[in-house]
Amino acid sequence: LMPLTEDEKFYVEHIAKVFMGNSPKDHLQHLLYLLYSELFHRMKPHVPEAEATLSKQAKYINTIETYITKHYCEEIHLSDVAKQVYLCTKQITRIVRKEYGCSFSELVTRHRLAAACMLLKHTNLSIREIASNVGYHDRENYFFTLFKKKYGLTPIQYREQIKHS
Secondary structure, eight states: OOOOOHHHHHHHHHHHHHHTTSSOGGGHHHHHHHHHHHHHHHHSOOOOGGGOSOOHHHHHHHHHHHHHHHHTTSOOOHHHHHHHHTOOHHHHHHHHHHHHSSOHHHHHHHHHHHHHHHHHHHOOOOHHHHHHHTTOTTOHHHHHHHHHHHHSSOHHHHHHHHHTO
């Protein structure tokens, strides 16, 4: 994992204060959204300077990214995103495949697992709570499977490895 920027450290510290009971919980969703937005933009593919002008496709990608960032902890349907950008699901699928080299559901999973890593690293939430917070409500076993497939470790092993490093 890449080191956190100063902005990301700020969000993580304030989120930790919420979990420790030192700050109002109503700020949590906003802080998580801001932190996740920061992290999401770090995962974006690099666009060369010559292509800095936003094309139509880039605008679609920004809308898709924003939607996933705001709703990754909920059940996300491709059709919901398609409505946001006024395209059919096949076009969204094609855009995501071209831009990220994966399916839409794989992109959502990437974001959920990245958020899970942050929660594992910076909170003492149980694995069940983390799974629920990143969109795997009542599907803890599925979360375990996806996490292990992506990182080669279970969430528990990942947390232990982080503590010892």
